[in-house]
Amino acid sequence: MSTSTRFNPASVDFRSDTATTPTQSMLESVLQASIGDDVNNEDDDINELQDYVAQLTGKEAGLYVVSGTMSNQLAIRTHLLTPPSSLICDYRAHIVVDESAGIAQLSNAMPYGIVPSNGKYLTLEDICARVVPDFGNIHFAPTKLISLENTLHGEVYPFEELQRISKFFRGKGFKLHCDGARLWNAHVATGIPLSQYGELFDTISLCLSKSLGAPVGSVLVGDKEFITKALHFRKQIGGGIRQGGMLARMAMIAIKENLPKLAKVNQVTKEVAKRLEANGLVIRESVDTNFIFIDYTKTPIENETLDLIAKREKINVWPQRIAFHYQNIEDQEVLDKLVKVFTEAFELTRDTPELMQKHKDIVFTMEY
Numbered sequence: 001m002s003t004s005t006r007f008n009p010a011s012v013d014f015r016s017d018t019a020t021t022p023t024q025s026m027l028e029s030v031l032q033a034s035i036g037d038d039v040n041n042e043d044d045d046i047n048e049l050q051d052y053v054a055q056l057t058g059k060e061a062g063l064y065v066v067s068g069t070m071s072n073q074l075a076i077r078t079h080l081l082t083p084p085s086s087l088i089c090d091y092r093a094h095i096v097v098d099e100s101a102g103i104a105q106l107s108n109a110m111p112y113g114i115v116p117s118n119g120k121y122l123t124l125e126d127i128c129a130r131v132v133p134d135f136g137n138i139h140f141a142p143t144k145l146i147s148l149e150n151t152l153h154g155e156v157y158p159f160e161e162l163q164r165i166s167k168f169f170r171g172k173g174f175k176l177h178c179d180g181a182r183l184w185n186a187h188v189a190t191g192i193p194l195s196q197y198g199e200l201f202d203t204i205s206l207c208l209s210k211s212l213g214a215p216v217g218s219v220l221v222g223d224k225e226f227i228t229k230a231l232h233f234r235k236q237i238g239g240g241i242r243q244g245g246m247l248a249r250m251a252m253i254a255i256k257e258n259l260p261k262l263a264k265v266n267q268v269t270k271e272v273a274k275r276l277e278a279n280g281l282v283i284r285e286s287v288d289t290n291f292i293f294i295d296y297t298k299t300p301i302e303n304e305t306l307d308l309i310a311k312r313e314k315i316n317v318w319p320q321r322i323a324f325h326y327q328n329i330e331d332q333e334v335l336d337k338l339v340k341v342f343t344e345a346f347e348l349t350r351d352t353p354e355l356m357q358k359h360k361d362i363v364f365t366m367e368y
């Protein structure tokens with residue numbers, strides 16, 4: 001079986017960093033995978049993966065789950081055992097925006113999504129202003145959990161601010177969770193070991209299927225007691241997998257082979273961002289890692305126009321956000337096309353009154 005000469009659709013796909021395909025080494029590893037039953041805790045490869053990620057992050061235990069959503073939701077459910085309770089996070093956080101109201105349904109909790117006063121990340125002061133201490137006032141839902149996303153929209157959370165927040169809140173009746181779907185990218189961008197991030201949080205969720213390119217899964221890490229309880233809730237929502245060793249094998253290869261490639265991903269993203277800026281496009285979030293967010297209020301790009309031009313150039317894009325991963329950064333011709341597609345769509349929109357109007361109608365209703 002040879003996959004190396006086959007066209008890889010991931011090489012022209014800039015919609016998401018999930019748009020990777022399993023490599024030959026991943027697929028071949030499946031034949032050596034353990035075949036135990038993970039629901040009975042009997043699969044060697046899953047156990048090894050869980051232990052490995054726990055060890056990387058300096059935690060006692062890890063739990064392999066099928067998605068980042070499940071990982072976050074299990075973490076929240078396990079932290080918030082007894083309602084009524086509330087949690088604090090950024091208003092753009094995946095846990096409130098992109099997880100289908102899971103917090104309301106699964107944890108019966110009240111999330112407060114806060115707008116960062118600096119426009120970038122929540123500071124200790126932002127959080128303090130919204131925290132509800134559990135001092136017995138029956139009107140309130142006490143804050144039990146603070147969840148921080150790193151990276152968020154590709155931006156790296158300043159480590160010093162995480163330290164301040166952690167120092168202030170931990171061990172005082174508040175739990176700290178990190179939605180570290182892309183903590184790998186932050187770690188590579190800052191050079192700060194994952195274990196130092198681990199010291200600041202009670203629990204971290206790390207995606208394997210985003211930047212690292214594993215076909216399936218996330219790992220939730222925390223202390224042993226916490227992970228044992230999370231395992232209980234994983235079973236409750238039908239998240240037990242039987243012979244999942246194959247998935248763990250591929251994920252382990254994704255970590256070992258692809259984590260070192262993220263530095264180049266981050267670097268290429270910055271280069272493309274510079275080229276777009278040179279062509280007059282305005283970029284919104286600072287480009288710390290693998291995303292470019294285009295400021296649509298300042299850079300009109302009509303969606304259908306973008307779509308048509310992208311189809312013509314045979315690349316796959318979404319409006320507004322450009323995502324990079326280790327499989328779409330190698331071919332200079334493809335990167336040139338990417339710049340061309342966004343630049344051309346921008347210029348055409350800007351110079352065509354009907355397209356400008358169409359674009360405005362959409363931007364008016366668009367939050368993200």
Ligand SMILES: *Cc1c(COP(=O)(O)O)cnc(C)c1O
Pocket residue numbers: 066067068069070072094095149179181182207209210218
């Ligand atoms: C993608 C993502 C998740 C969830 O991952 P899925 O595997 O798609 O459920 C959680 N948090 C963040 C920040 C993400 O980007």
